[in-house]
Amino acid sequence: MQQGVLRAPVQGVPQARDFALIDAPRPQCPEGGVVVRLSHVSMDPYVGARLRGRHMGEAAPEPMTQAIPGHGVGVVIESRCAIAEGAYVHLMEAGWRELAPALDAEVRVIEPGGLSPSVFLSSLGMPGLTAWAGMTQLARVRKGDCVLVDAAAGAVGGAAGQIARAQGAARVIGIAGGPQKAALVRDTYGFDACIDYRTDGWKDELAGALSGGLDVHFENVSSEILTLALTHMNPYGRAVLCGLAAHYHDDQSAPGVPFGLIIGKRASLHGLVVYDFYDRWDAFLAKCRPLVETGALVIAEDAADGLAAAPEAFERLMTGRNLGKALVKL
Template sequence: MKQVVLKHALTARPSAEDFVLLDVPAPACPEGGVLVRVVHLSLDPYVGSRLRGKHMGEPAPQPGLDPIPGAAVCQVVESRAEWVKPGDWVHAMEVGWREVADLPPGSFRKIDPDVAPLSAHAGVLGMPGLTAWAGMTQLAKVGQGDVVLVDAAAGPVGGTVGQIARIKGASRVIGIAGGPEKCALVTNDYGFDACIDYQQEGWEAALSAVLPQAPTVYFENVSTTMASKALVRLAPYGRMILCGLVDQYHADQPPPGLNAGLIVGKRAHVMGLVVYDFYPRWDDYVAEASAWLADGRLRYREDRVEGLAAAPALFGRLMAGANVGKAVVSVAPEQI
């Protein structure tokens, strides 16, 4: 089988040239687990940090040996678990960039292939969607009349954040994204009331203009710099969710922190979001979100490529912020 590994240890933001595709022996089915063929592989920004050993204490993969970390939608080929049979579909976080994977017990969830397109379980029903749902419903507890501001609004997390906020009763949802194509996605596909392009001159004044009411909820997934700009605009007693800080994933030193005086002055509730805490609620989220997908209230966009060999180039685009939609690699066909 084939798998993708690092050519060498990383000291900076990864690019497509840092990876190599190898032929390796296929693994065996583990005791109590399953052997699967990898079908839809999720590429996620946090992996860039993990490749340097800088994510949540998780070790970096060994160059030339370990597959690049990645979640995936997979079909069971062989099972040594009583509750799963060959042909079933599963989702797992620790699959890796490879064609065949051995998943030990407790590392995978069985999924229903009929509730949504299978690739959706890599994105809007996968970890990005769960992250958005946790932030809006479990932490911020968005409800009627909330005004929600979302950074990185064109991303798979941010786009879902805004849509869930609207479903839960927010009166106004505003996004921040980079470039006209991404802003068009945010307003036309995801249904935000407005999207401000931070790459345009005068964007901060434009942001203030589309916020006649101060936001009561802010979701940050990029930087403390952007969070500080949002905090200035936040309503008193507003809720700020700090999820990801992409600008720190490849920095050797963290930038200056948030203005603590502003947090006090705004009486802000600042909450850190680690999606791992909500894995036990994953099935609850899928049950709710699959209904939203079915009736059209929740939408998503994919930036999808075919074949494992295409993963490094797509990951390079993701690291550069050039992708539009959820980065997914279709490693193998769904039907065999």
């Protein structure tokens, strides 16, 4: 069995050369658990920080030994619990490997039906849950709201905008980098507009798109964009602080938030940690699976083939070159 590992401790932004594939023994099935043959492994931005031991206090994987962390989906091939062999499951800690052991408490049985199992790593997986939690449980988007989402071409951002629309938002505006990503946000995800921050005058274009004011902002990128969004916010607007991707690999803390602006806008800021909402996964699926099945919630996939492609796929994600949800198909 092959698995992906670190060659050595990571310094700075992870690159493909930081990873290696090694042969590992076939995992034994734990008592009260399963062994899963993975079909898809997720590439997620938070893993970049986790590889440096800077995510929620979780230790970095041991080089040349432990699999790179990541969610995954696959089929149970051996079971010592109530989960039947042949069942499709989602694993929180699948890792970059072909076979993954897990206890039954670490596994969610999924029913793909007519859907690809990979959708349970995107719109019906952790990215979708994150977006649903932010838009429905924290910001509580309501009919008529104007919503702004940055990193809108990503799996979380794209889902957030579409869920906001399903909640009744009147306008959904995205921010993304490059014409391909902006087109994806507008044409596939159905946002009313997407501002390309790599173009000259993009801040003026954003101001025009938000001429009626902003009610909800979903922040994925930086304190600078959060500050810009706050300048356009209507009184008593809401912001969800989901991530600061631009600062994940900085050695210093992100620049501070302007408290005077927050007070002046009477704004509410909600920090979002998706782990807090794992116990609401069923409620999330009840809301979002029908949206996926009707095409109201769509996430493009940037899929690489084979575990050997994982290092390059992860580097593409870390440098913002992916187009849609980054994953590896095994």
